[in-house]
Amino acid sequence: MKKVLLILSCVVFFGCDKNEISSNCNFLFDVGVNLTVNLNLPQFNQLLFIGSAVKVEGQGNEGIILYRLNTSTLLAWDGADPNHPPSACSALSLEANDGTATCGCAEENSYYLATGSFVGDNPPPCTLKPYRVEAIGNNSYLISN
Template structure:
């Protein structure tokens, strides 16, 4: 009896585990691209030094991600990195996001906007998708951002 219960629980756990999350939700607008900044983002370099201080961000050009990547440092060990393409528009010139403070906004007529700390949709944004999150790894003064 215990063995049957164990097998049922194991099966339920296995079925309930999934690799997908909100950022891998088959968004037709954001293709999955592979990139790795490696040791490019070094906070000892002047262009990245603001990432040593909480509530600052850096934008990486479009050599990373699709239209670039924003890295935000919230303090402590809390870094986030997101794609700078509006996830609720087909890729176009206006779907590239501009960052001001903690809000990334598209240049299309609807002005969709997103929080760069969490990636969440801001009020008034049309569409269902949050920003595409990328992986962040901190190794001393190096901040590695990647997607595989």
């Protein structure tokens, strides 16, 4: 009985997948975010259209990227590359109308704004950091964490 238990323990211990979520996804600071966005205002009204994105500076780690996924869903992501320590190049910039954001570091990591996942092969361990988006009425949304 002890041998069977030992064998099962070894299978469970050594059989775990090494591709689990990395604990190294902690480059971004846990910055408090509490932002109200009114899509009727000129700086946000392009978010009324599906596939559009706006970056709001002064929030999160390197701003917050807002992305209109469909008629009923607005997504919010931190504007910093989660796979780089904070630096001048780790801020994400929006790519012209293709639904991605790219960092300015040498690797030029790009992420899909619809999912927060990495664009391309050999993805780094971290995806974009999401924020909570709550519709509060009259084309207004509360972005928070």
